[in-house]
Amino acid sequence: MSKLGDLGARLHRGEVGYDFIGNRRIWYGISILITITAIVALAVRGLNMGIEFQGGAVFTTPKTDVSVSQAQHYAEMASGHDALVQQLGSGSLRIQVGGLDTEKSDQVRAELAKDLNVPETKIAAEIVGPSWGDQIATKAWTGLAVFMILVVIYLAIAFEWRMAVAALIALIHDLTITVGIYSLVGFEVTVGTVIGLLTILGYSLYDTVVVFDSLKEQTKGITKQTRWTYSDVANRSINSTLVRSINTTVVALLPVAGLLFIGGGFLGAGMLNDISLSLFVGLAAGAYSSIFIATPLVADLKEREPAMQALRKRVMAKRAAAAAKGESLDDLADDAADLGAEPAVVGQRGRRGRTERRG
Template structure:
């Protein structure tokens, strides 16, 4: 743990680092591949929409019904002609959910279930959800998501700039596509809990992205007044400076969500937890990935197209070429600064930074202490 903390401090100071922006084409390729897979899953398999979105009926059996979940699924499918989702609740009752059926046939299905389960018809409770109400819920969910996106873009454009707003929007669409694609491939049911999970992870993804953008905005205030670092260099430093923070917060957030998904939903069989826990788990991981590998490199790509940044890049590369040609002996003052560069120039991006000692420190005093 101490080594990890030391690594985080060195990343923040710029003593070490990884060239995320320089390798952005690799990350773009990986993201495109994952996104295509998610879109194929959505196209081929589609989403398993819950009863709240397409209407149907929910039947609840009496306690301690001597029927297994698999048998109940078979009975429900034979009675309705539609796939059924059966969950065994903590008190021993069975919750039989059948989506997409005509609610007028609910009494007929209820009678058939009562006969198969060998219980009285009056002991089975039925809750009906009309298709129009389910469609209304679906429309409201999409409207809420669209409003969220618009507000996010407006806020980021005001707080930062339109390029950062565009990059954040691309990262959000990336996260939503991957999460919904995983739902299609896995076949988990999409419920209002899934929508809540999606909105939650979008906010979390934005949190990571805004942290990096804030650092980037601060470090690029006077970037054109120096000839040491390009915009991409400073963007890379911003990612490295906040990298350990992103990793730590993501790991801490994923632990309880993983417990809900794998232990609660998988091992203990609490299927109702899967609706929200899968969207949270996939979305948190995708959000942390997109903040580091998609949003900030995309901002650097957009900024480098500006005339000022193009001119800066030419000056920086020319300065580096000149320094390489002259060799280290041509710069006796330090190995890390340029004589014509302001003291508050943008900090280093990758590689070690040797801080030169003051030439007058301790001169004429044996101890070097001020009096």
């Protein structure tokens, strides 16, 4: 077995683990800092909206020896607006200029034909109105709202409302960070970006649901024992699924990283950046939030319940008694066992400990 596989097995059995819940204030602080940075970036820099949302013209030239930087300079001089130039695989250029109407686009095409030394009839011009982008944005917002409502309803039924609230907060956290990164990097927001943002919604919830399912199974009958608090079991649930979350996230990030850094960066296929950046940031943020945000939030909400507060008092009293006698928790019988009830089983470690006592 590999070292990573052995570590995963030990984490699942509860032999080793990291106190994610105990350090939750650190993770909350980091997330708040990142979220504030994203919001400030959006307020100060805004988003670099693509031509689909602001309207304008797209010019496609035949093969030319003019460089991308020169073509961008020519387009900006002819139009008086900022231009985005991308080199296509055939050696032709795709020039986007925002804020142009039909009459102005004809003038710009004539100027580009003269500057690029190509026939004007060989330059294809396409006018894009901002209303089309508005329709796409409206449908995207509608889809996002419907998705969140359905997710909250499903999680509240399948698990409980506290988990639904925590998952919703984690999802908003992931979307805010992703949009903030777009603002900081300055990548153009296109229809591909919207598709990427909608795609990461499911990925952001995947690891969260896995941890929640483990937590739900391990907390059945938790109030019948006095060895573990709800936060203890939540921490064990994170550790038992940690390696699985890391493996699935890395496998998902590798092809997206290839699109972003190799296709978009090294090979210069800028159109790949539109969707790959949103996928890359969203996948990473989703894995982070499922471990450091969603589950600690559930633990905080559950610990406010009277039953869980009473359980914590019993657990703390039992641990204090064990420490005073110099004994381990395995040497003390559960209250449920003392009363003749069937002891609750919480995690693998609880089963192993009781088997040894019976022997």
